[in-house]
Amino acid sequence: MNIIFLSLNLENFKSHQDLAVNFGEVTKITGDNAKGKSSIQEAITFLFYGTDPLGSKLDPTPITYGAEETKVSLLLSIDGKNLLLGRALKKGKAQYYINEVPSKAGDFNELVEKLFDKDLFLSLFNPNYFFSLHWEKQRAMVLQYVTAPANKEVLKELPELQGNRLGELLKKHSLNDIEQIHKENKKKKDKQYIAAQSRTKTLQEQLDQLADPKQDIDSLQVELGAIDKQVRELDNKMDQAFEKNREYDNVRSKILNLQDQIEMSKERWPLLKNEAIDDTCRTCKQPLTEEAVEAVKADKEQRMAEYKEKHNALLKQRExxxxxxxxxxxxxxxxxxxxxxxxxxxxxxxxxAIRIHSQYEGLKTQVKNAKADESSTLQALNDSIFVLDSIKAFRAKEAELQSEKVQALFETLSIKLFDQQKNGEIKNTFEIVMDGKEYKKLSLSEGIRAGLELREVLSKQSEAVAPVFIDNAESITSFTQPSGQLITSTVIAGQELKVEAVSQ
Incomplete structure (x- = not known):
């Protein structure tokens, strides 16, 4: 974009009741102090943004006289197309004009925003504006047009081991994700390593308290095996004896039980044998018939026979x-x-002896496993530390390469984009140094030269060409001709305001 100012008209703007300015490739504004030179610069920024050249709110109303309306009109060319913009303040109310057509504030501001970024335009127009911004905004503006180094470019500059390790990890995750993963892993492995060291120490102390058994475990086990075999053989004999004794006790128990039954049977015999044969009915007491008496006798004989048969069976079973x-x-x-x-x-x-040997060997195995776990945990911990250190190195190298890219844009200014902390972390910053001095310590002329060089970089990188207004031009004797229109304001004692357009 190429911005050219053609003409400016001021009506009741500060000390200017009626002023017309025609701009050339170089426009020289001269005059004594308080003749309204700086007001011309202020009128342009007021028109676009309602501010002074440093972005602060501006009151454009007349100072020494009264007026109902203050108005600024600027005819400019944008890439060869003319545009007439106007802003007025009437009885405290703002009015806007686009090509002399009254417009709404929103439409006016939208048009200006589409034409150019506010911070960029003010930085190109006023060499001091950029330095009034917060450092983060300054940094963002400078880096906006400078591409960051590619990962491959940075990895190539790192030591081989760091470059290869990060290169593999970057195939799956971003650098920030890798850092988060390994920070978490380092935190976890730190705790695990402390616990693993403690476990190894405890087990080693337990092992040291045991005497190393010198016996041959195989011979001990063979000897004990022979003893256990003898015991098993004797146990088998005892089991066989127990089985025989159980059988003996079972038969003996059965004999005793039969003997009890036989004794009880003997006690019933006299009662059965001596049982009387009644010839009368037990219920009605009437005499029984001969036939009935014989039936009673037959029943007794049968019961006696059954008794003898059962008793003899018990005797036989006992025998x-x-x-x-x-x-x-x-x-x-x-x-x-x-x-x-x-x-x-x-x-x-x-x-x-075998138990002690087993305990000793078991502890030895636990110590060995604990040491292996401690070693693997330490390896994982060291890997995360290595990765995190590699990330720090990556960012430091990335910052270095990016700083080199940015620094290559400047001739006399030194630009600082990063600070390296004591822990190796890279922290964003932004400082401009000229001849070893910070900007705030520069003289007026040095500050103007620094601003001009800075605006040239922004102009080239953004491919935007805009007029530049150098106030207090008398303080700077020589400087490189900037891109775009040049407007200078110079104090000449005793002289009235004079505006001279020069074509080169």
Missing amino acids: ELKKQMTELEFKDVSELRNKVAEIDEKGQPLRE
Whole structure:
């Protein structure tokens, strides 16, 4: 975009009741102090934004006289197309004009915003404006047109190990995500490593308290195996004896039970044998017939026969069990039990030795596993530390490369974009230095030269050419001709206001 001012008309603007300014490639404004030179610059920024050249609110009303209306009109060319803009203040109310047509504030402001960015235009128009911005805004404006170094470009500049490691990780995640992942992992592994060290130390102390058993575990186990075999063989014999004794006790129990039944049977016999035969009815006491008496006798004989049959069966069954018992033998296992205890006792020292050996070897294994876990945890921890350090190195190198790109745009100014903290972190900043001095310490002429160089960079990078207004031009004796129209304001003692347009 190429912006050219053609003419400016002021009506009742501050000290100017009626002023017309025609601009050339170079426009020289001269005059003594308080003759309204700076008001010409203020009128232009008031027209666009209602502010002074530094972006502060501006009151354009007359100072030494009264007027109902204040008006500013500017004819300018935008890429070869003329545009006439106007802003007026009548009885405290703002009025706007686009090509002499009264317009709404929204339409006017929208048009101005589409023409050019406010901060960019004011930075191009007023060499001091850029330095009035907050450093973050200054930084953003300078970097807006400078592409950041590509990841591959930065990785190439890092040490090989760091570059390769980050290169693999960047295939899956962004740098910020990688940092977040490994910060969290470092925090977790820090705790795990402390716990792993503590566990290893505790297990090692327990192991150190045990004497190293020198016995051959295989020979101990063989010896104990032989003893256990003897015990098992004796246990088998005892089990067999217990089985025989259970059978013996079972037969004996059956005999005793039968003997009880036989005794009870004997007690019933006299009662049955001596039972009287009644010849009268038990209920009505009437004499029984001969036939009935014979039936009673027959019933008794039958019951006696049944008794003898059952009693003899019990006797026979008892005799069979007694005969069976003679074939059985009750075995005394107390000797076997004592022998088992005696042999098993011989195995106790071996079992204790094997237990101690097993405990020792188990602790050795736990210590080994704990050390392996500690080592793997430390490796994971160190990997995250390495990645985080690599990210710091990446950002430092990225900042360095970006700073080199930006610095290459300037001839005399030094630009600082980053600060490296004590912990290696890179923090954004923005400082402009000229001849080793910060901007705020520059003289008036040095500040103007710094502003001119800065605006040239912004103009080239944004491809926007706008007029520049140098106030207090008498303080700067020489400077490089800026791009775009040049408007200078110079104090000449005793001279009335004079505006001279010069074509080069």
